[in-house]
Amino acid sequence: MSTVILADNLTRRFGDFTAVDHVSFEAQTGEVLGYLGPNGSGKTTTIRMLLGLIRPTEGRAEVMGFDVQHDTERLRRQCGYMSQKFALYDELTVWENLTFYAGVYGVNERARLNETLKWVGLVGQEKTRTTALSSGWRQRLALAIAFIHRPRLLFLDEPTSGVDPTARRMFWDLIYALAEEGVTVLVTTHYMDEAEYCGRVGIMRAGKLLAMDTPSNLKAKALPGRAWDVFAEPLLKSLAVLEATPGVTRAGLSGDHLRAITLPGVDVNALHAALGAAGVTVAAVDAVEPSLEDVFLALAG
């Protein structure tokens, strides 16, 4: 294992706005590192700085051992990048898009192109115009392009936004396959379920990296309190009661029941008491393991 990304207090300001605020983290070989955060939280700006596309205002970073500001070209050769807008030319066919980028990377072996196409499952679609592909297929072609020169590190910026759940799941299978071969993947997303697939997850909000750890560690440590599933009727009245109860930091609807996050000192009796006093019929109050969403909301809220 060695460090492939080293970010040290990376900061980027656009005028008065701080897009990325003193972000520091490391990524090791073969990791699938998730970057979770709402739109505008600084995920894309971070990736762009790591690829030398924009300069940091403060701090420094090394990628594959190269300084992002001074060794940009050498660094880029070893990285693959799938930007938020899939970088496909609409007028070109699948094959033309692939051969174009292959040519630009100096990859000329036809076997490699076929192999790549097969890997993403686009064999037989070579002559299709990219515009005619569904977003799931476009995203796979974009991945094939980002990986055409067999980089050891892949940056995937929201690769699954706007893609249906089945296609998303299939895309993640491709990411795992890469990680198996020792490729490091940094992938941004705003889907909570996808964050669960990652080896480690960083949570971004307003330019700050709030936490970065494995999903289970985040759930165990990053949440300063406990999570509860509350089954009570009527639901909306119960919600109002919970929100007004001291020690409840967050309460919300979760399907047919309520999800409450409380301070560590609050126990099941306290919740029962509060709900009972308001005349709500309580079916059950269960202590549960917090989800990544709970962690995210607790940290980011």
Place this chain on the structure above:
Amino acid sequence: MTNSRLLSIIRKEFVQIARDPRTLVLALIIPVVQLFLLGYAANNDVRNIPLAIYDQDRGPTARALIDAYRAADYFKLAYDVDSEAELRTLIENGDARAGLIIPADYSLQIKSGSSAQVAFILDGSDPTAASTALAAAQFIGQAHATAIMSERLQQKGQTAALTLPVDVRTQVWYNPDLASAYFMVPGLTGMILQTLTSILTASAVVRERERGTIEQLIVTPIRPWELLLGKLLPYTILALVNTFEVLVIGSLWFNVPVRGDLFQIALVSGLFLVTGLGIGLLASTIANTQQEAILTVWMTLLPSIFLSGFFFPLEAMPRFLQVISYAIPLRYYLVAIRSLMLKGVGIESLQPQIIPLIIFGLLIMSAAALRFKKRLD
């Protein structure tokens, strides 16, 4: 070793051009449309000005004067009126652009050997047409007067015809008929090389930025010059096709002579093309959208048209505009291409034009290349 990066870009650009038939057709048709518009509409040649005549004399002597005007194709006898008021109305309506009033005693005056006065009225609202018509009217009048004078002298028994003390014989070289097309067609090649090329190049580069593909291209090992050259080459070819188009139609349809060497014409056009491409590239480094790029190119267009001598002679401009015109690359190309095509001079005598064109090309291209960075900020 072949450069697969450069080749890939060139191939991709060609495919993109081919798959966008609307732009391609526009790019091929615009020069033809412009050529016909400028060849016909932007015509400074003054012919067949409608003339209203109020002949109060009605005698054969007056008839002779009218015939003198009729003979020149500057005027056509459109109206024969019976009152000054009628003539005035015709000119006011614009039905007639000129009027000739012959007094009732015209024949009498001529016969008695004194000086007869006729009035010639011109609508001056279009100064270009009016100044040509004015010169023509005066010239025809004087020629007619000289003829009458000569006749009188002969009648007095002098055998020798009247000889003027000074006889200025004018000759117009290269364009004896002073046809506007001769002037417009070579100029149009310059206009097209600059406008169409810079708009197409700027759009081609900015399109990558608009769609976000530029971000993907930047992280590849492609070098800036490879990207730029690869983008430019296809448009260079398109621009040369346009130039050829204009020259062929210009010479076959408008009979504009192509007296110079074709290779030299291509060479000078190619040289000017560098400037056109450079303007496009420079615009693309400033603009973020294709619209912005086109507007940026537009800003360079108006000074180029008006300060290069494309429409209006540089000599007629105020001094400070003449000075500014030295900074307009099209100015040099126009002089060079008009000389090459109309005068058939060789490239060797066009150094005062070619050297500035080389300097402009280098400056604009370097500026564009320097501004083009493999970064987003």
